[in-house]
Amino acid sequence: MIQTENLSKKFGDFLAVDRVSLQVNAGEVLALLGPNGAGKTTTMRMLTSVLRPSSGWARIAGFDVLTQAEGVRASVGILTEQHGLYGRMSAEEYLDFFGQVYRMPADLRRKRTKELLEQYGLGGDAKRKIGEFSKGMRQKLALARTLYHNPPVLLMDEPTSAMDPESARLVRDAIHGLRSANRAIIICTHNLAEAEELAGKIAIIHLGKIIIAGDVQKIKLKLLGAPQFEVRLGVGSLDLKDTLPSDAWLIAQGEGWFQFQTDNPIEINPLVIQALVNQKIPVIGLSEVSRSLEKVYLQAITDAQVNGNSMKMSGDMPTDLEIQNAG
Amino acid sequence: MLDNFRPALIITRRELRDQQRDWRIILPVLMLTLLFPFLANFTTQRILGFVEKYGANIIAERFIPFLFMIVGFFPITISLVIALESFAGETERRSIEPLLSSPLTDTQLYLGKLLASVLFPLAAAYLGMSVYLIGIYRSTSWRAEPMFLVMIGLLTAVQALVMVSGAVVISTQTTSVRAANLLASFIIIPMALLIQAESVMMLWADYQILWWVILALVILAVLLVRMGITHFNRENLLGREIDSLNLRWMWHVFRDEFKGEARTVGEWLRWEIPHSVKRMSIPIVWMIILLTAGTYLGAVLVKSIGITPSFFSLESLNSINTKVLDQFRQFGYFETSGVFTIWWHNLRAIAIAILLGSFTLGVAGAIILMLPMIIIGFFTGLVAQTGFHPLTILTAVVMPHGLLEIPALILAGASILQVGASLVTPHRKQTIGEGLVSSLAECAKITLALVVPLCLGAAILEVFFSPLVLVRLLGLE
Numbered sequence: 005m006i007q008t009e010n011l012s013k014k015f016g017d018f019l020a021v022d023r024v025s026l027q028v029n030a031g032e033v034l035a036l037l038g039p040n041g042a043g044k045t046t047t048m049r050m051l052t053s054v055l056r057p058s059s060g061w062a063r064i065a066g067f068d069v070l071t072q073a074e075g076v077r078a079s080v081g082i083l084t085e086q087h088g089l090y091g092r093m094s095a096e097e098y099l100d101f102f103g104q105v106y107r108m109p110a111d112l113r114r115k116r117t118k119e120l121l122e123q124y125g126l127g128g129d130a131k132r133k134i135g136e137f138s139k140g141m142r143q144k145l146a147l148a149r150t151l152y153h154n155p156p157v158l159l160m161d162e163p164t165s166a167m168d169p170e171s172a173r174l175v176r177d178a179i180h181g182l183r184s185a186n187r188a189i190i191i192c193t194h195n196l197a198e199a200e201e202l203a204g205k206i207a208i209i210h211l212g213k214i215i216i217a218g219d220v221q222k223i224k225l226k227l228l229g230a231p232q233f234e235v236r237l238g239v240g241s242l243d244l245k246d247t248l249p250s251d252a253w254l255i256a257q258g259e260g261w262f263q264f265q266t267d268n269p270i271e272i273n274p275l276v277i278q279a280l281v282n283q284k285i286p287v288i289g290l291s292e293v294s295r296s297l298e299k300v301y302l303q304a305i306t307d308a309q310v311n312g313n314s315m316k317m318s319g320d321m322p323t324d325l326e327i328q329n330a331g
Numbered sequence: 332m333l334d335n336f337r338p339a340l341i342i343t344r345r346e347l348r349d350q351q352r353d354w355r356i357i358l359p360v361l362m363l364t365l366l367f368p369f370l371a372n373f374t375t376q377r378i379l380g381f382v383e384k385y386g387a388n389i390i391a392e393r394f395i396p397f398l399f400m401i402v403g404f405f406p407i408t409i410s411l412v413i414a415l416e417s418f419a420g421e422t423e424r425r426s427i428e429p430l431l432s433s434p435l436t437d438t439q440l441y442l443g444k445l446l447a448s449v450l451f452p453l454a455a456a457y458l459g460m461s462v463y464l465i466g467i468y469r470s471t472s473w474r475a476e477p478m479f480l481v482m483i484g485l486l487t488a489v490q491a492l493v494m495v496s497g498a499v500v501i502s503t504q505t506t507s508v509r510a511a512n513l514l515a516s517f518i519i520i521p522m523a524l525l526i527q528a529e530s531v532m533m534l535w536a537d538y539q540i541l542w543w544v545i546l547a548l549v550i551l552a553v554l555l556v557r558m559g560i561t562h563f564n565r566e567n568l569l570g571r572e573i574d575s576l577n578l579r580w581m582w583h584v585f586r587d588e589f590k591g592e593a594r595t596v597g598e599w600l601r602w603e604i605p606h607s608v609k610r611m612s613i614p615i616v617w618m619i620i621l622l623t624a625g626t627y628l629g630a631v632l633v634k635s636i637g638i639t640p641s642f643f644s645l646e647s648l649n650s651i652n653t654k655v656l657d658q659f660r661q662f663g664y665f666e667t668s669g670v671f672t673i674w675w676h677n678l679r680a681i682a683i684a685i686l687l688g689s690f691t692l693g694v695a696g697a698i699i700l701m702l703p704m705i706i707i708g709f710f711t712g713l714v715a716q717t718g719f720h721p722l723t724i725l726t727a728v729v730m731p732h733g734l735l736e737i738p739a740l741i742l743a744g745a746s747i748l749q750v751g752a753s754l755v756t757p758h759r760k761q762t763i764g765e766g767l768v769s770s771l772a773e774c775a776k777i778t779l780a781l782v783v784p785l786c787l788g789a790a791i792l793e794v795f796f797s798p799l800v801l802v803r804l805l806g807l808e
Contacts, residue, residue: 016577016580016765017580049569052432053565054428054431054432054565054569055565055566055569056566074434074436077432077433077434078434080432082428082429082432084425084428084429084432086424086425086428087429088421088424088425088426088427088428088429089426090345090349090426092349092352092353093345093348093349097348101341101345102429102433104341105338105341105342105430105433105434105435106433106434107338107434146429149429
């Protein structure tokens with residue numbers, strides 16, 4: 005649904021986006037992460053045919069961003085970071101205006117306006133001026149505008165920024181609901197927890213280059229090593245040197261708990277429990293130690309800075325997302 | 332065609348509705364539409380009372396149509412504010428971004444906004460003019476000629492269009508309303524001067540000249556609209572921070588264009604200059620047409636201003652001083668210092684033409700360079716009345732220095748026109764700034780390599796040989 009190949013954008017001498025290759029299929033959500041000025045917004049603008057790529061190509065819903073700009077724009081719903089609403093219009097008028105811009109018939113516009121305003125809890129404010137809306141309400145209205153023409157491709161720049169937790173949850177739930185077999189979504193966000201929650205795949209962009217991209221779990225495995233597990237015990241500290249199987253490594257231990265790491269939890273975890281039970285050590289529970297996307301992100305950025313903006317990834321990474329190697 | 336235009340009207344409708352909800356626009360428009368015409372009426376009646384008492388009825392006669400024009404002009408000044416707000420304001424607030432991501436084309440968006448900026452103030456202007464006319468008719472029974480009404484109505488509309496299209500060009504070069512307002516003086520000052528000139532014409536009752544003003548404004552509006560369509564595009568609006576001035580980058584672009592691929596001065600002269608001249612082939616053709624037209628215009632002027640053969644005769648020239656060549660000597664001819672005087676004079680004129688041309692899309696520059704040809708044409712027309720063949724006179728006036736000076740004029744003019752064209756023609760590979768700097772570099776290249784040496788050669792010929800040819804051909808000795 006979204007495919008780019010060596011997409012680059014230069015402003016004068018400044019290379020804003022450098023040979024970005026991405027693929028997001030229908031039904032997938034990709035979180036595009038990166039520091040400010042990394043090239044996220046420029047990439048998004050190229051994907052909506054607002055900016056012309058300096059080199060490379062991109063196809064959106066089958067349309068070429070260079071030669072079929074109108075088709076691209078009709079297929080994309082974009083939620084920009086600054087939603088840019090018209091304060092003197094009512095919510096209803098605003099959505100209807102964009103419906104006209106997207107050449108939707110009047111009866112469909114009426115139906116869609118009602119439907120979306122209700123969905124985002126703005127039904128009672130349909131006739132109120134947007135200038136009187138709170139930040140969260142504006143963001144919800146901007147989201148409604150993005151979805152108004154039911155586009156197969158959604159691009160969202162900071163979809164929950166400036167929203168209160170309740171509104172942010174509503175929007176996140178909406179994005180969950182938007183995942184469908186025929187829709188591809190890219191979310192640009194600084195909120196890594198949100199990215200982890202919403203996206204199955206991530207791409208980290210740094211100084212215009214994609215430094216790492218792929219399935220979240222596989223990237224975690226690659227950057228942070230094997231998954232870690234914590235075992236809660238019914239006794240105090242123990243000597244576990246001979247208890248753990250050879251493929252599990254003890255990484256931390258305390259009063260009534262220990263943590264270990266293994267490449268093969270499916271086979272090793274039952275063996276660990278078995279060993280503890282055999283030694284009559286009471287086990288309260290075994291759980292995976294949560295490793296946040298933040299760790300992955302910081303690790304990737306640090307590695308990129310150390311390695312001169314490039315990370316070599318092994319061949320076991322998913323093939324649907326291109327990995328950018330050093331030039 | 333109409334289907335392509337329809338989406339533009341969606342934008343127009345939205346913006347018009349928005350304007351009607353903005354008290355900052357509504358209030359001044361209402362005041363200028365409803366209060367100002369009454370004030371103008373009141374003023375006219377005072378003046379009529381004054382001239383009735385003390386005479387000079389002509390002042391009253393001229394004042395009524397003059398105020399009619401002014402009553403129309405005031406509301407359309409609001410169009411400038413609306414346009415700056417519509418174009419620069421939307422860019423600054425980023426509310427334009429969802430529109431840029433929509434299937435609307437750049438031209439549809441531009442036309443929609445242009446119409447919205449012009450329509451409301453223009454409607455207000457016509458309403459104000461109607462209120463004024465009704466008031467004047469009721470108080471003085473004055474009735475305007477239908478053609479006069481059409482003329483002032485057109486003048487008002489085209490002035491609004493020039494202001495709005497100029498505002499769009501300004502807005503595309505800024506990222507904030509504040510910066511756009513600062514740049515708006517480039518529109519306000521010329522418009523204020525134009526209104527003063529129009530006022531003079533109205534008070535002299537030179538209404539026919541106003542048709543020429545309308546024609547000139549229509550041409551200007553067409554150029555500005557074309558320039559606006561070229562510059563108002565997604566790439567320019569969101570592609571870069573255009574408020575920042577990067578002198579270093581400008582210098583690099585200028586230097587690269589000026590130097591081209593050449594590594595030595597010889598290569599530059601052998602390869603780069605011929606390539607530059609080749610690139611300017613279309614402006615060169617335009618300059619030849621303009622200079623020819625200038626010469627013809629000069630010749631036609633002799634008849635149109637009614638100069639009769641008795642007005643000028645070569646005998647009268649001889650009677651002043653039989654030694655014409657001595658007259659030339661008094662002006663520095665036949666001396667080396669005269670060469671530098673003429674050379675410097677020509678270079679200064681070309682420099683002024685380049686400078687003015689850069690601000691006026693090349694138009695003022697081309698007009699300045701046409702002036703010598705208009706004078707030559709005029710002189711030819713004048714002397715031709717004494718019985719000489721025009722070609723003989725033309726040869727006497729322009730030979731032999733014209734062999735070098737006219738190509739210099741053509742090249743200088745062509746490079747100035749190219750600077751103007753760089754602003755009104757879209758560049759696929761270059762930004763507007765790059766295009767302008769590159770064309771200025773090309774202009775500098777042509778000036779330095781060809782125009783300056785040609786002018787020097789022409790000055791030498793003009794000082795030492797041209798007077799001899801003139802005297803010989805016209806038999807002035």
